[in-house]
Amino acid sequence: xxxxxxxxxxRLIEAFSSLPGIGPKTASRLTYYxxxxxxxxxxxxADALQNLKSQTMLCSVCFNITVENPCPICSDARRDHRLxxxxxxPLDVLALERTGTYDGLYHVLHGAISPVxxxxxxxxxxxxxxxxVVEGDVVEVIVATxxxxxxxxxxxxxxxxxxxxxxxxxxxxxxxxxxxxxEYVDAVTLMRxxxxxxxx
Amino acid sequence: xxxxxxxxxxRLIEAFSSLPGIGPKTASRLTYYxxxxxxxxxxxxADALQNLKSQTMLCSVCFNITVENPCPICSDARRDHRLxxxxxxPLDVLALERTGTYDGLYHVLHGAISPVxxxxxxxxxxxxxxxxVVEGDVVEVIVATxxxxxxxxxxxxxxxxxxxxxxxxxxxxxxxxxxxxxEYVDAVTLMRxxxxxxxx
Numbered sequence: 502x503x504x505x506x507x508x509x510x511x512r513l514i515e516a517f518s519s520l521p522g523i524g525p526k527t528a529s530r531l532t533y534y535x536x537x538x539x540x541x542x543x544x545x546x547a548d549a550l551q552n553l554k555s556q557t558m559l560c561s562v563c564f565n566i567t568v569e570n571p572c573p574i575c576s577d578a579r580r581d582h583r584l585x586x587x588x589x590x591p592l593d594v595l596a597l598e599r600t601g602t603y604d605g606l607y608h609v610l611h612g613a614i615s616p617v618x619x620x621x622x623x624x625x626x627x628x629x630x631x632x633x634v635v636e637g638d639v640v641e642v643i644v645a646t647x648x649x650x651x652x653x654x655x656x657x658x659x660x661x662x663x664x665x666x667x668x669x670x671x672x673x674x675x676x677x678x679x680x681x682x683x684e685y686v687d688a689v690t691l692m693r694x695x696x697x698x699x700x701x
Numbered sequence: 702x703x704x705x706x707x708x709x710x711x712r713l714i715e716a717f718s719s720l721p722g723i724g725p726k727t728a729s730r731l732t733y734y735x736x737x738x739x740x741x742x743x744x745x746x747a748d749a750l751q752n753l754k755s756q757t758m759l760c761s762v763c764f765n766i767t768v769e770n771p772c773p774i775c776s777d778a779r780r781d782h783r784l785x786x787x788x789x790x791p792l793d794v795l796a797l798e799r800t801g802t803y804d805g806l807y808h809v810l811h812g813a814i815s816p817v818x819x820x821x822x823x824x825x826x827x828x829x830x831x832x833x834v835v836e837g838d839v840v841e842v843i844v845a846t847x848x849x850x851x852x853x854x855x856x857x858x859x860x861x862x863x864x865x866x867x868x869x870x871x872x873x874x875x876x877x878x879x880x881x882x883x884e885y886v887d888a889v890t891l892m893r894x895x896x897x898x899x900x901x
Contacts, residue, residue, distance in 0.1 A: 505798045507768040509756040513749040519742060521734050522727065531720055532753070533792050536766055537811075540754050542719060547750035549713040550743050553735060556709040566736055568707040592733050595706065611737075 510536070562633070564609040564626045566591050574606060581605045583640040585668075587630055587659060589613050589647055597645065605643070608633065613651035614658055622658055630659065634666045641669045648675060710736070762833070764809040764826045766791050774806060781805045783840040785868075787830055787859060789813050789847055797845065805843070808833065813851035814858055822858055830859065834866045841869045848875060 506514075510532055517528035535543045559565070560572035563585075567573070574580065574594075584605025588594055594607050610625040634642060644659050646652035660670045675693035677686060686694075706714075710732055717728035735743045759765070760772035763785075767773070774780065774794075784805025788794055789812060797803050810825045834842060844859050846852035860870045875893035877886060886894075 505765070505774060505794050507757055507766055507772075509749070509752045509768065510766060513746075513753050516742075516746040516749040519746075520731050522730070527722065529792065529795075530722070533790065534721055535750070535753060536757070536791070542716075543750050543754055546713075546716040546719075547747045549709070549716040550735070550747035550750070552709045553713050553732070554740050554743055557707055557736070566707055566710060568709065572707075590733065591736070592729065595729075 559609075563607045564611060564629065565594055565607055579604075583638055584643070585630070585633065585639055585641070586643045586645045588645045589652065589655070593645065593647075605641075608642075610646070610655065610659075613646055613655040615651045615654075622662075625655070627659055627662060631662050631666060634663055634668045639668045641671060643671050643673065645673050648673075759809075763807045764811060764829065765794055765807055779804075783838055784843070785830070785833065785839055785841070786843045786845045788845045789852065789855070793845065793847075805841075808842075810846070810855065810859075813846055813855040815851045815854075822862075825855070827859055827862060831862050831866060834863055834868045839868045841871060843871050843873065845873050848873075 513532045513535070514525065514528045517523050517531050518525050523531075535546075557566050557568060558570060560567045560570055560575055562571045562575040565572050565574065569576075581604050585608050586597055586603065586605055587608045587610055588597070589610055589612060591609055594609065597603050597607070608626065608630045610627060610630070612620055612625050614620060614622055614625065630642070633639065642659075642663055644656040646655045646659075656672055663670050674697060675690070676697055677683070677690065677694045683691070713732045713735070714725065714728045717723050717731050718725050723731075735746075757766050757768060758770060760767045760770055760775055762771045762775040765772050765774065769776075781804050785808050786797055786803065786805055787808045787810055788797070789810055791809055794807050794809065797807070808826065808830045810827060810830070812820055812825050814820060814822055814825065830842070833839065842859075842863055844856040846855045846859075856872055863870050874897060875890065876897050877883070877890065877894045883891070
């Protein structure tokens with residue numbers, strides 16, 4: 502960049518640019534915004550970043566991100582501990598929590614099997630899930646990986662690992678998204694919706 | 702937010718959300734990205750934020766953001782010190798530098814006159830610009846505020862303040878943007894392009 506930009510400014514622009522979905526233009530807009538904004542805003546952001554890793558860890562039971570171990574969900578006696586939803590990422594836990602209808606526990610796999618990206622089953626928390634089922638009183642594992650190639654491959658693998666371990670293994674239903682329009686739904690989704698049709 | 706999100710995570714999501722153009726969804730995507738990314742990335746970003754304000758200041762001559770005072774542009778003897786481009790923001794300096802054809806100095810006004818937002822002439826570095834013209838050997842001030850209501854009002858005000866101070870006051874040309882299509886150009890721009898037509 503030109504010498505019109507001082508080095509501390511360049512460094513922040515570069516740091517912002519390294520985040521996903523933030524290009525050099527957005528990065529410099531954010532940086533120049535912070536230069537004009539009150540110091541407190543910049544320091545709050547810097548503080549929050551520094552505490553993000555130092556104050557959090559993975560729950561030793563479900564591998565969700567947490568401050569206490571085990572996490573509030575795993576240690577909640579009112580939840581159904583015989584039910585485990587296996588998800589790819591911590592954000593998927595939030596998505597299921599937002600439905601307000603799931604009261605079981607979770608298991609965060611931390612990714613999906615993806616040969617292209619060199620991610621195999623051993624890179625995920627699958628062994629730990631199997632161990633929870635073997636050691637615990639688990640009745641059902643809901644495999645809630647993303648619909649798609651990698652999520653499906655992961656689901657298949659998890660299902661095979663859990664065979665004969667005493668828990669029922671289920672998957673989330675496939676079908677039409679609520680509010681979607683039949684005309685614009687892709688063929689695969691429509692096919693799944695047909696296959697999964699239920700009596701009225 | 703639900704108790705599924707630990708407090709340090711919530712705090713960073715909120716800090717990111719306070720930036721312009723970053724909504725809660727993007728903020729949580731960025732946060733969860735950082736949780737998975739190497740620690741170094743998060744710390745680099747935190748560091749860059751902390752240094753942004755502590756290591757930079759405004760140039761006492763042109764009010765651009767700088768590490769040394771006066772800034773590298775103001776202290777560059779090879780540039781034409783009799784020419785000043787008055788711009789609204791530091792990012793506008795970069796835009797003009799990118800053209801590679803301007804070798805004068807700058808004056809960052811730090812905003813535009815905007816009665817709606819309660820920004821008057823005294824909130825901008827206009828008095829300091831007039832002083833530079835009065836005290837220095839300035840031949841021309843190019844008012845390079847943004848085309849639009851507020852930029853135009855600011856340009857008019859600056860022009861009036863500089864009347865009789867010995868420097869020529871000019872504005873950037875208005876007209877068709879290069880690569881633009883006549884069909885899609887707005888009426889005001891086209892009108893300006895007509896008014897400013899030149900012989901071939």
